[in-house]
Each structure stands twice: as structure tokens, then as C-alpha cells.
Amino acid sequence: MKVIRSKEFTADRAWGALDIANMSGVTCRLHWTDQPYKWHVNDxxxxxxxxxxxxxxxxxxxxxxxxxxxxxxxxxxxxVGTEHVAHPVGAARILVIEKEGSV
Known part of the structure; x- marks a missing residue:
């Protein structure tokens, strides 16, 4: 059992993450960022x-x-195959659910 107060989460670097769960190879992670990511395609x-x-x-x-x-x-x-990149406008907190090990 976990309670996560997402608005209180910060990281020491852009796209730093808190691992919430790994559900049979699918991860759920909370990210904090104030910088763009990079163009990528997930696995x-x-x-x-x-x-x-x-x-x-x-x-x-x-x-x-x-x-x-x-x-x-x-x-x-x-x-699958969607090329994308996230650009936060200021600081943002994002929940990402994806296959374990994705870019």
C-alpha cells in the first residue's frame, strides 16, 4: 500500500522518477521535469x-x-511506433505507464 502525493514530488534532475509499480513488465513511474525530453519511439x-x-x-x-x-x-x-517528445511549460509532474526498459 502506498499513498503518493504527486504535487510534493521533485527530483534532483529533469525527468527524475519515482518508481511506483512494476506490473508484470509494465512500469508506472512518476516523473518531475522542467526540461524537454528527446525525440523517441517507445518499445x-x-x-x-x-x-x-x-x-x-x-x-x-x-x-x-x-x-x-x-x-x-x-x-x-x-x-507503438509513435515518435514523440514532451516539452514542459515550466515544471510538470507526469505519470508514465509503459513497458519496462522503454526509452
């Missing part, structure tokens, strides 16, 4: 939920870059 599907802050999610669709602004409470789903 599987990814669920990306903004718990605090705002994140501009850049992703490629049919070769075109699209940007979706995610507010607190919004969820982004990246299907």
Missing part, C-alpha cells in the same frame, strides 16, 4: 498523464509534426 505503447503543470507534446503523424498542449488531468496515448 511498446505508452500512457502519459499530466498530474501537475502543462506539457506541449510534439508528435509525428504521417510525417508531420503536431503539438498537443496537455493540461493537468490530460492523458496522451502513444501507440
Amino acid at each position: 511498446g505503447e505508452e500512457v502519459f498523464a499530466v498530474l501537475d503543470g502543462t506539457v506541449d507534446m510534439h508528435y509525428k503523424e504521417h510525417g508531420e509534426i503536431t503539438v498537443a498542449t496537455l493540461q493537468t488531468g490530460d492523458v496522451f496515448y502513444a501507440a
Whole structure:
């Protein structure tokens, strides 16, 4: 049993994470960041939920870059093969659920 107060979580570096659970090879991690990540494609599907802050999610669709602004409470789903990168607007806390070992 764990209670995690996500708004209180910070890390000592951008994209630092608190491991919450590993469910048969699927990880659930809380991230804190104030810096963009990097363009990447995950090894599987990814669920990306903004718990605090705002994140501009850049992703490629049919070769075109699209940007979706995610507010607190919004969820982004990246299907297999979706190239994407998250750009927080200030500090943000993000819950990421993905295959263990994904980029």
C-alpha cells in the first residue's frame, strides 16, 4: 500500500522518477521535469498523464509534426511506433505507464 502525493514530488534532475509499480513488465513511474525530453519511439505503447503543470507534446503523424498542449488531468496515448517528445511549460509532474526498459 502506498499513498503518493504527486504535487510534493521533485527530483534532483529533469525527468527524475519515482518508481511506483512494476506490473508484470509494465512500469508506472512518476516523473518531475522542467526540461524537454528527446525525440523517441517507445518499445511498446505508452500512457502519459499530466498530474501537475502543462506539457506541449510534439508528435509525428504521417510525417508531420503536431503539438498537443496537455493540461493537468490530460492523458496522451502513444501507440507503438509513435515518435514523440514532451516539452514542459515550466515544471510538470507526469505519470508514465509503459513497458519496462522503454526509452
